[in-house]
Amino acid sequence: MKKKALSILSVIALTGSLLAGCGTSAPQSSAPQKSEPAPAGGNQPAAQAQLEDTLVVAGNGATVEKLMKDHIFKKFNEKYPNVKLTYVSGVSTEIVAKVKAQKNSPQIDVTIIEGGEQEKGRQEGLWETITEADVPNMAKVPADLKIRDDSGVTVNFTPMGISYNAELVKEKNLPVPKSWNDLAKPELKGYITMTDIASNFGRSATIMLAYANGGSEKNIDPGFEKLKTIASYMPTFAKSAAQLQQNLQSKSAAYTTWTMARSLTQKKAGLPLEFVFPEEGANVVPNVATLVKNAKHPEAAKAFIDFLLTEEVQTMYAAELYYNPAVDVKLPDDLAKQLEFDRSKVVIFDYDVVGNKTAEWLDRFNREIAPNVGK
Structure with missing residues (x-):
């Protein structure tokens, strides 16, 4: 990788x-x-x-x-x-x-x-x-x-990563994620909520899915392949962080991709969330x-x-x-x-590439990923 x-x-x-x-x-x-x-x-x-x-x-x-x-x-x-x-x-x-x-x-x-x-x-x-x-x-x-x-x-x-509802994960005997690739495990079907790549949360997760499978922001193909699988596990992509929070709170989802700060803030408010900084690292x-x-x-x-x-x-x-x-x-x-996390595993994105490619990725998302939702 x-x-x-x-x-x-x-x-x-x-x-x-x-x-x-x-x-x-x-x-x-x-x-x-x-x-x-x-x-x-x-x-x-x-x-x-x-x-x-x-x-x-x-x-x-x-x-x-x-x-x-x-x-x-x-x-x-x-x-x-x-x-x-x-x-x-x-x-x-x-x-x-x-x-x-x-x-x-x-x-x-x-x-x-x-x-x-x-x-x-x-x-x-x-x-x-x-x-x-x-x-x-x-x-x-x-x-x-x-x-x-x-x-x-x-x-x-604050670092990006994976948050999960620990109460629901325990109740349903679901796996605790360690890797970005864990989001594509069949056991997680029906339990994931994510934003699309128009949002930083979904975009960063897609880039990290690429890194976790031999790609990067310069070669996003592996990330899109994994995202196709993840999309098929969800009824829809969330439109906002508030919707992600609502889905986790209502237990209509157990996992999401967002920041440690958001996860800890919601945990303080009573939502039983745990944050994982994935083994491949994150931005x-x-x-x-x-x-x-x-x-x-x-x-x-x-x-x-x-x-x-x-x-x-x-x-x-x-x-x-x-x-x-x-x-x-x-x-x-x-x-x-x-607030600790493994800072040796922070992944550096080339943001010149990200900025130049975002419009292309959005178009590709609409063509390849969105039609795959819930299938």
Whole structure:
């Protein structure tokens, strides 16, 4: 099997970005509109510029939105009480499309999106360059985690893999998966839920099925062959992460392909999920903060991105959402253990290839895989 295994930091150094909310705009009322100087101390933009009194942040919905609005925004306003914060929620693809549509008159200042979508936005020229002079806490982010052309800042990451409902697996005496190829075992028929390859979850799984069978993103054929079998085990492909969650919760499915962060978050909420980092390895998904080009509130945006890299927020990301921190922070031992995975088996995707081939793969999926569902 062709496999590239490097540390998690090398992954992002070589790829620049990787490929994972829903919801609607939700304003977050804050403290007074009166402009006040930022308090002394702490990590603040080097120029100590006066912040604008408004900031619009876009990112994933659900638990991510809740953490942002209930905790991160409030903590930011303790430091910068004059800034009124608004949150726009959506999946990463929607956010990038919205920023592109607003290119001539940006309505969003900061996005926090998955690496693959951030890279697409970089290619479209949607992001401002960010330096350590703008965001001092970037100095805490290791060089290997830097985003291509400094077009964003990685704020956290999580590995891809296989999640399963341990209660249902035990009840039905189903196998515990160890390999991507286990998804094609006959015993799993009727118990799998996956998104199609338009989603990062399905796309990454297909690429890893290729790797597990001698291929790669440059030779996707083995992945499509396995996916044909898996498709025949399912009544349909899920359209969203929310649908994957619902299928696992209702026990209409026992297995899915998504991230460790999602699996651990749902386990904390009471769903009996276990996460497997497959023996062939997997890619990882970083979340990247960007400053929208020609944003209306750039100084507030820089201060906010800097704040996301503080130990306080990085610990929140880990404790509440099970994202691995992007900077070196000391986590409680039990939490650090939960976030462990075999980093020597991280697989590096060539995202130039992925980006160039995605449209072709989608067409092929519709022709070869979709008709095979449930057969």
